[in-house]
Amino acid sequence: NILVTQCGIAPETISLVLNGIPTAHGSDDEIHQRSQEVRKKLGIPENAAVVGCAGSLILRKGVDLFIQLANLIHKKNPAVHFVWVGGGHVDPFDKWCFEMDVRKAGLASSFRFAGEQQDAMAYMSAFDVFILPSREEPFPLTVLEAAALKKPLVCFSDAGDTEAFVGTDCGFVVPYLDIQEMAAKTSALIESAELRERLGRAAQEKVRSQHDFSAVASKTAEIIDRFLQKS
Secondary structure (H helix, E strand, O other): OHHHHOOOOOHHHOOOOOOOEOOOOOOHHHHHHHHHHHHHHHOOOOOOOEEEEEOOOOHHHOHHHHHHHHHHHHHHOOOOEEEEEOOOOOOHHHHHHHHHHHHHOOOOOOEEEEEOOOOHHHHHOOOOEEEEOOOOEOOOHHHHHHHHOOOOEEEEOOOEOHHHHHOOOOEEEEOOOOHHHHHHHHHHHHHOHHHHHHHHHHHHHHHHHHOEHHHHHHHHHHHHHHHHHHO
């Protein structure tokens, strides 16, 4: 939009290539092994359901909304654990508020702020469901990384491009800020291994076919070739 409105570039000359990642992260057995190592490190039981997110600890990312989600799910299923991976340049007061919310909601034993991790993918491998509670998110790499690990996804509508990736086959898109519905869809995934497997497998296949570096490079090369032929 900025290219058109502020730079005067004709819309028909603009091509969009979305993010890509390396999508090969080992076999299911290797991913499961990393998952168990992380769970042990975090003190989470081996077979407990884990709902997770990854991102900076800022309001735009919906940290407060993730805590509300955890609170709703915990009331009905106290065996579920919740993990937020990431930190960034955190406002100390915001961090204090987030930690206070977790404590006052009675979530201290089942909620982990894992902080910044050099191998965030290892932590994400421990998730059963990946949540994106962001209020606004262009197209986050974390969603692609979770999909590459075969994790079903839940996000808000009208909050960026993630909903186009999730669609109806890789998880659930719920109305903007509807935490009750997000909790309901997350709970449905927790309760059904078949549903998690089916939607997670679709997410993995989609990210491999559309967003692996090789696929993104091919799309970019096609655009460059087309431009050179016209010039």
